Amino acid sequence: MRVPILKQGDYLIASVQDSLADADLLQLSENLLTQVGLFHSRGVIVDVTALDVMDSFACRALRSLASAIRFRGAETVIVGIQPEVAFAMVQLGLDLAGIRTALDVEEGLELLGNGKDG
Amino acid sequence: MAAKGLKVGLSRDGIQTASETVYDALVDAVETGRYDGIQAYATLIAERSAPARVTPDRVLEGFLRLREVLSRHLTASYRDMAKLTKVLDIYVPVADRILCIVASALVEEREKVVRQQQEAIRELSTPALRVRDRLLILPIIGVLDTHRARQLTEQLLYAIRANRARVVIMDITGVASVDSKVANHLVQTVEAAQLLGATVLVTGISPEAAQTLVAIGVDLSRLRTVCDLQGGLEEADRLLGLKATTT
Amino acid sequence: MAGELRISVRTDADIVTARQKGRVLAEPLGFRGSDLALIATAISEVARNIVVYAGCGEIILDVVRDGEREGIVVIARDEGPGIADVEKAMQDGYSTSKSLGLGLPGAKRMMDEFEIVSAVGKGTTITMRKWRRSHEDRPYRPAGT
Numbered sequence: 001m002r003v004p005i006l007k008q009g010d011y012l013i014a015s016v017q018d019s020l021a022d023a024d025l026l027q028l029s030e031n032l033l034t035q036v037g038l039f040h041s042r043g044v045i046v047d048v049t050a051l052d053v054m055d056s057f058a059c060r061a062l063r064s065l066a067s068a069i070r071f072r073g074a075e076t077v078i079v080g081i082q083p084e085v086a087f088a089m090v091q092l093g094l095d096l097a098g099i100r101t102a103l104d105v106e107e108g109l110e111l112l113g114n115g116k117d118g
Numbered sequence: 119m120a121a122k123g124l125k126v127g128l129s130r131d132g133i134q135t136a137s138e139t140v141y142d143a144l145v146d147a148v149e150t151g152r153y154d155g156i157q158a159y160a161t162l163i164a165e166r167s168a169p170a171r172v173t174p175d176r177v178l179e180g181f182l183r184l185r186e187v188l189s190r191h192l193t194a195s196y197r198d199m200a201k202l203t204k205v206l207d208i209y210v211p212v213a214d215r216i217l218c219i220v221a222s223a224l225v226e227e228r229e230k231v232v233r234q235q236q237e238a239i240r241e242l243s244t245p246a247l248r249v250r251d252r253l254l255i256l257p258i259i260g261v262l263d264t265h266r267a268r269q270l271t272e273q274l275l276y277a278i279r280a281n282r283a284r285v286v287i288m289d290i291t292g293v294a295s296v297d298s299k300v301a302n303h304l305v306q307t308v309e310a311a312q313l314l315g316a317t318v319l320v321t322g323i324s325p326e327a328a329q330t331l332v333a334i335g336v337d338l339s340r341l342r343t344v345c346d347l348q349g350g351l352e353e354a355d356r357l358l359g360l361k362a363t364t365t
Numbered sequence: 366m367a368g369e370l371r372i373s374v375r376t377d378a379d380i381v382t383a384r385q386k387g388r389v390l391a392e393p394l395g396f397r398g399s400d401l402a403l404i405a406t407a408i409s410e411v412a413r414n415i416v417v418y419a420g421c422g423e424i425i426l427d428v429v430r431d432g433e434r435e436g437i438v439v440i441a442r443d444e445g446p447g448i449a450d451v452e453k454a455m456q457d458g459y460s461t462s463k464s465l466g467l468g469l470p471g472a473k474r475m476m477d478e479f480e481i482v483s484a485v486g487k488g489t490t491i492t493m494r495k496w497r498r499s500h501e502d503r504p505y506r507p508a509g510t
Contacts, residue, residue: 019385022377052402053384055409056468079315083275084402086313090271090306092406092471093457095313102315103282111315272399 043112049080164227246277259292267303291322321350369427411441419445436496444488
């Protein structure tokens with residue numbers, strides 16, 4: 001399943017679908033890294049609203065993704081983590097190791113905008 | 119024939135229906151040895167008694183009365199002593215068992231109510247209060263066990279989403295004692311809230327709690343703390359103001 | 366109630382299938398939102414363990430009853446290389462692959478019961494159970510929504 005990537009101004013928005021397999025996540029990572037360079041994006045928003053499970057693999061993939069995007073000169077914000085998913089992640093002992101998070105895409109865009117100004 | 123006896127001393131329709139139901143259940147129990155009918159009826163009575171402000175002793179009194187009426191009726195019906203003894207030998211254990219079932223149902227109902235109330239108290243005891251736009255306060259009071267910590271975290275997460283909160287002040291002034299387990303719960307709650315994009319400020323860490331946290335090696339980089347609630351509110355204003363002005 | 370569900374696990378897509386089936390089985394039992402997420406995540410972890418370490422295996426899902434308690438049982442079975450040191454594998458942060466090493470200990474934390482039997486060269490069987498908490502029969506309704 002392909003993850004659609006939307007370009008909005010200086011930012012890229014990727015909306016992850018519900019039944020995301022490992023390969024899709026790795027593919028997404030690759031696509032985002034290419035497009036960040038292509039569009040000189042300053043930030044990437046990964047919207048996981050549709051995701052009902054965030055296991056250790058997905059978490060590690062997102063962490064790697066954010067680090068790699070950082071190397072490409074852009075900031076990553078994960079948005080839309082559901083309350084139940086956040087609860088399970090904490091129980092599992094997962095954290096996003098410093099990746100910024102926001103409630104939804106709107107908040108994520110604002111967070112990236114503030115980071116730019118500040 | 120016995121239905122006539124049941125009506126003795128009873129006037130209201132409701133009571134009559136009740137008596138007939140119990141009588142039928144009794145006959146059923148004598149004939150088949152099964153008590154499901156009376157069990158279901160007892161549960162129903164127990165459920166209805168509390169909202170109708172009928173005390174358990176009134177319910178039991180009613181059943182005792184019924185038992186007596188029936189036994190009197192039996193005594194009147196059987197003139198032959200040997201026959202009467204036989205009948206009573208069958209009747210008394212069944213009647214006793216029915217009383218036991220009714221009493222158990224009443225106790226069971228009370229326990230159910232107590233459980234529900236405990237649950238309600240738990241939910242009420244950890245409200246996430248919306249102070250102003252985007253700001254929640256979570257005052258934690260009392261004992262923080264695993265179950266309550268879990269409930270508190272869930273409620274906070276839903277409240278963050280519903281109120282679109284950006285800052286949460288978690289005040290632990292009222293937490294009975296902060297040991298390693300409690301500290302762990304608090305850190306988990308903070309981390310879960312952060313995953314939803316909220317900044318959590320922990321306030322009201324007592325001197326003793328601070329020492330415990332040091333002793334058990336809680337990673338302070340994972341907790342943002344402010345001395346008291348007043349300071350927490352100021353810090354929250356600063357955070358929210360900063361975010362608002364740079365938009 | 367339908368009988369047990371068997372999902373053969375070979376690829377990462379099967380992991381997704383397994384956790385979705387787990388959710389479908391657990392929901393009518395009255396598990397609430399966060400419990401469903403915990404169950405699905407735990408299934409995901411043990412299924413991934415099969416894909417990464419054994420190559421193939423199966424996940425068996427079923428309803429369990431014990432008196433008045435009702436819950437879900439998840440069995441993850443493979444005939445892979447097995448785990449040499451189970452105790453070590455159950456420690457946080459321990460991993461022989463490049464994962465976070467939180468999978469199995471994390472799954473254990475998310476479920477109520479967790480047993481692991483493993484023999485080197487023979488394979489691994491993980492059995493986990495989660496019970497629906499009786500005093501939470503009422504579904505959770507967040508205030509204000």
